[in-house]
Amino acid sequence: MPRTGLRLLVPVLLVLLWxxxxxxxxxxxxxxxxxxxxxxxxxxxxxxxxxxxxxSLTRLLAGLLIATTVGIAVGTxxxxxxxxxxxxxxxxQFCRSLPGAxxxxxxVVLFGIGDGSKILVIAFVCLFPVLLNTVDAVRGxxxxxxxVARSYRLTPAQRLAFVLLPAAAPQIFAGIRTALGIAFIxxxxxxxxxxxxxxxxxxxxxxxxxxxxxxxxGTVLLGLLGVxxxxxxxxxxxxxLRWHIGMTERx
Amino acid sequence: xxxxxNLRKTYGSGVQAVEAIRDLTLTVDRGEFVCVVGPSGAGKxxxxxxLCGLTKPSSGTVTLAGAPVxxxxxxxxxxxQDYSRSLMPWFTVHRNVGLPxxxxxxxxADRAERVATALDxxxxxxxxxxxxxxxxxxxxxxxxxxxxxxxxxxxLLLDEPFASVDAQTRSDLEDLxxxxxxxxxxxxxxxxxxxxxxxxxxxRVVVLSARPSVVLETVEVxxxxxxxxxxxxxxxxxxxxRAHVLTLIRRTALDGSASTPDHHSTTGERR
Numbered sequence: 001m002p003r004t005g006l007r008l009l010v011p012v013l014l015v016l017l018w019x020x021x022x023x024x025x026x027x028x029x030x031x032x033x034x035x036x037x038x039x040x041x042x043x044x045x046x047x048x049x050x051x052x053x054x055x056s057l058t059r060l061l062a063g064l065l066i067a068t069t070v071g072i073a074v075g076t077x078x079x080x081x082x083x084x085x086x087x088x089x090x091x092x093q094f095c096r097s098l099p100g101a102x103x104x105x106x107x108v109v110l111f112g113i114g115d116g117s118k119i120l121v122i123a124f125v126c127l128f129p130v131l132l133n134t135v136d137a138v139r140g141x142x143x144x145x146x147x148v149a150r151s152y153r154l155t156p157a158q159r160l161a162f163v164l165l166p167a168a169a170p171q172i173f174a175g176i177r178t179a180l181g182i183a184f185i186x187x188x189x190x191x192x193x194x195x196x197x198x199x200x201x202x203x204x205x206x207x208x209x210x211x212x213x214x215x216x217x218g219t220v221l222l223g224l225l226g227v228x229x230x231x232x233x234x235x236x237x238x239x240x241l242r243w244h245i246g247m248t249e250r251x
Numbered sequence: 252x253x254x255x256x257n258l259r260k261t262y263g264s265g266v267q268a269v270e271a272i273r274d275l276t277l278t279v280d281r282g283e284f285v286c287v288v289g290p291s292g293a294g295k296x297x298x299x300x301x302l303c304g305l306t307k308p309s310s311g312t313v314t315l316a317g318a319p320v321x322x323x324x325x326x327x328x329x330x331x332q333d334y335s336r337s338l339m340p341w342f343t344v345h346r347n348v349g350l351p352x353x354x355x356x357x358x359x360a361d362r363a364e365r366v367a368t369a370l371d372x373x374x375x376x377x378x379x380x381x382x383x384x385x386x387x388x389x390x391x392x393x394x395x396x397x398x399x400x401x402x403x404x405x406x407l408l409l410d411e412p413f414a415s416v417d418a419q420t421r422s423d424l425e426d427l428x429x430x431x432x433x434x435x436x437x438x439x440x441x442x443x444x445x446x447x448x449x450x451x452x453x454x455r456v457v458v459l460s461a462r463p464s465v466v467l468e469t470v471e472v473x474x475x476x477x478x479x480x481x482x483x484x485x486x487x488x489x490x491x492x493r494a495h496v497l498t499l500i501r502r503t504a505l506d507g508s509a510s511t512p513d514h515h516s517t518t519g520e521r522r
Contacts, residue, residue, distance in 0.1 A: 144336040151303050151323045152351035152402065162350060166341040243341045247384040 031213045040217035048202060053221075056198040059115055060187040063122025067183070068176055071127050075134025075172075076164065085135065096128035100186050104193050118190040125186050126179035133175030137168035170244045173237050180233055184226055199225070252438065253302065253406055254278040258311035260297050271297045273463035275311070279406070284432060284439045286449035288496060289459030290504040295442040296332070298464070299410045302440070303327050315406075328404035332411040334391040338383040338398075344370070345379035348398045355402075369401035370394075372431055389420035393427065400431065409441040413448065422480050425452060429478060446500065450492045451478060458496055460503040467499050 019033045044053065078085045103121050111117035145167060149159045165172075191200030203218030238245065258275040261268050271294035279285045289295050300306035301313055304323040313320040315327070328351075331337035338347050348366045356362045370376050373393040383391050392412060399407050409428070413421040425448060432439055443449050449456045456470040472492060474483055483489055 142336050144331055144333065145339070147300070147305055148329075148331060148337050151305055151327070151329045152398075153323050153325060153354065154351070155354065158353065162342075163339065166339065169341075243382055243384075246382065247340050250384055 028210070029212055031216065035213040036216040036220065039211070039213035040220060043202065043214060043217055044221050052197050052199055052202050055115070056187055056191065056200070057225075059118050059122060059190070059198070060183050062115075062119045063186070064126055064176075064179060064183045066119070066123040067126035067179055068130050070123070071130025071175065071179075072134050072165075072172060075131040076138050076160070076168075078131075079135045079138025079168075092128070092131070095124075096132070100125035100182065101189050104190060108194050113194040113196070118187075118195070121190055122183050122186045126183045129178040129182065130172065130175040133171050133178075134168060137171035138164060140171075141167050170241055173241060177233060177237070180229060184229060188222060252279065252281045252316050253440070254314050255298075255302065256312050256314075258298070258301060258313065259309045260294065260301060260306065261309045270463035272301075272308075274465050275459075277457050277466060277469070279438060279440050281405075282436055282438055284452060284454045285441070285457060286453035286455070287440065287442045287457045287459060288444065288446055288449040288500065289464060290461050290500055291444055292462050293459045294462055294464040295444070295459065296410055298459075299329070299408050299440075299442055303329050303408055326405040328399035328402040328407050330392075330395050330399050330407065330409045330412045332414055334383075334388065334395050334415065337395055338391060340382065340384050342382075343379065344375065344381050344383060344386070344394050347383065347394060348379075348401050351398065351402050365401045365403070366397075369397040372400055372434065373397045373427060387420075388416045389424060392416060392424060396424075396427070396431070400435065400437075404437060406438040406440060409439065411443055412441065413445075414443075421448075426480065428452065433477070446493055446496050447484070450474075450489060450496060451480075451483060456492075456496055458499045461506065467503060470496055 015033075022030055022032045022036075023034070025032055078088060100121065103124060107117045107121045111120060141164065145163055146159070149163045154162065187198070188200035191198035192204050195201040199218055199221060203215055203222070206212070206214035206218060255275055255277050258272055259270075260272040261270045263269055275298060277285075277287075287295055287298065297306060301308050302320070304313075304320045304327075315324050339350070342350065345363075345366055348369055349362050352362045352365060356365065366379070367376065370379060373396050375390065375393055375397060378386065378390070378394075383394060386394070392415075396412070412428075413424050416424065428439070428441075429452065431437070439452075441449075441452060450470075450472055453472050456472060458467045458470060459465070460467050470492060474486065474488055474492070
């Protein structure tokens with residue numbers, strides 16, 4: 001309980017600071033927090049949830065899911081096969097160096113401005129943290145565990161499911177966590193350019209129409225979303241990697 | 252039933268080639284307890300890996316009941332040296348022991364029964380729901396032994412299984428292995444660098460030379476069974492056998508170190 005209090009202390013102080021400094025503000029660009037909260041309630045509780053929040057989150061999760069699946073599959077293959085790794089390494093290095101935002105124009109030209117195009121950009125950018133971490137994890141597996149698996153005649157599928165992937169899981173999760181952060185950024189960025197809905201789109205169009213409180217409200221929502229997504233992911237990770245946490249706490 | 256003929260194993264190639272085993276021939280009969288003992292680096296682990304089909308010999312043959320071993324045979328279970336790296340930390344004890352049984356017993360109940368019997372045999376009933384890292388080193392190695400037993404092998408291969416536990420646990424585990432062997436009649440091949448352990452456990456001790464390994468001598472251990480940590484190890488015959496094996500090992504270890512300066516002859520310190 002005192003810990004929860006401590007953790008809430010600084011956020012509460014910051015909100016108070018915001019409230020007091022903005023209360024008498026006459027600047028159109030720094031509206032009173034009261035107005036921002038009113039705009040927040042108006043838009044995000046819950047009028048625009050279905051029309052903008054859900055599409056944003058759907059694209060984010062779809063992109064992340066594709067990146068994770070492809071990243072683990074390709075990463076495992078590359079981790080297991082040195083020739084394949086050497087053959088694909090230059091291409092992987094090139095693709096991962098591309099700034100995500102630079103891909104949007106290309107994606108729009110090729111795939112239009114729909115959800116598919118945005119999901120593709122998110123997935124592409126998120127792929128590399130997952131893929132590279134998976135390659136590294138798979139390569140780092142203790143050869144003795146593989147000897148055990150082979151000597152007890154586990155099938156290749158069993159070795160993958162019961163030995164390889166669990167052993168690689170802690171590092172893969174670290175990759176997905178990085179990817180989640182990138183996915184969140186890319187979710188907003190893809191909505192700033194040629195979009196018709198989404199939290200980023202609403203926030204940007206509020207600015208364009210001088211609805212400044214609405215712009216602030218969108219920004220606050222994005223901050224809250226980021227915190228919530230990160231917390232959800234950590235909860236999932238704690239569940240899946242319970243053994244790893246228990247083991248590392250012990251030593 | 253398990254026989255090795257003129258086994259030779261070289262790692263690498265060209266000038267960097269390391270000859271781990273030069274020429275090994277040995278057989279293990281059904282129900283026998285054979286210990287292979289040799290100085291450190293004598294290719295003992297290489298020998299075991301060849302026996303269980305994990306490593307392909309450079310030349311020579313390994314046959315099991317007359318058939319050549321080309322991959323891991325289903326009649327052989329292995330207990331590896333380092334328990335902390337041979338158990339899956341993401342599985343409970345129960346699942347670790349049951350993992351190799353998936354392809355053998357389709358029914359979960361059958362598997363659970365075998366796992367329970369094996370855990371019971373090593374004195375770990377009631378620990379099935381723990382994770383390996385929640386157990387002491389000795390208990391973890393017992394889990395690895397239980398996994399081998401549950402597999403119902405005809406031969407159990409043990410690679411320095413007690414090297415990473417303390418002395419007290421070590422003698423407990425030695426007696427556990429002897430009891431398991433009496434109960435199940437499984438053939439045992441144990442590799443160790445500990446001469447006392449080899450003489451105490453074995454029907455026959457195969458003494459390897461330093462690398463590149465050859466068999467120096469096979470020593471029949473005619474100590475009565477059941478064996479006991481106190482009375483067996485106190486008997487004059489035990490001391491005699493131990494001294495004999497020790498002499499062989501020390502001689503080969505000395506030879507080995509005497510031959511090493513050849514590799515550094517440029518320093519001019521050649522003896």
